[in-house]
Amino acid sequence: MGTGYFEHHRIVSAVKRVDFVSDTMSYMDLRYRWRSIIVLNVHVPSEKKSDDSKGSFYGKLELVFCYLPKNQTKIPLGDVNGK
Numbered sequence: 001m002g003t004g005y006f007e008h009h010r011i012v013s014a015v016k017r018v019d020f021v022s023d024t025m026s027y028m029d030l031r032y033r034w035r036s037i038i039v040l041n042v043h044v045p046s047e048k049k050s051d052d053s054k055g056s057f058y059g060k061l062e063l064v065f066c067y068l069p070k071n072q073t074k075i076p077l078g079d080v081n082g083k
Contacts, residue, residue, distance in 0.1 A: 036072040
């Protein structure tokens with residue numbers, strides 16, 4: 001399983017960066033005239049997963065949030081990964 005984006009032709013010029021952090025996490029940086037938005041796409045481990053895998057995932061997510069600029073709006077999109 002992986003993450004990906006489908007960009008409508010109207011917003012292609014607004015996409016400034018797409019970064020695939022891992023198989024389960026990526027983000028897209030959109031810049032408009034006066035606003036910057038970061039869309040995070042993640043597959044969250046389900047409750048059935050081990051505490052170690054959940055801890056690893058959330059640790060990586062926290063690092064990504066710390067790396068991203070604080071003044072930009074962030075929109076997380078999540079999906080539970082049941083595998």
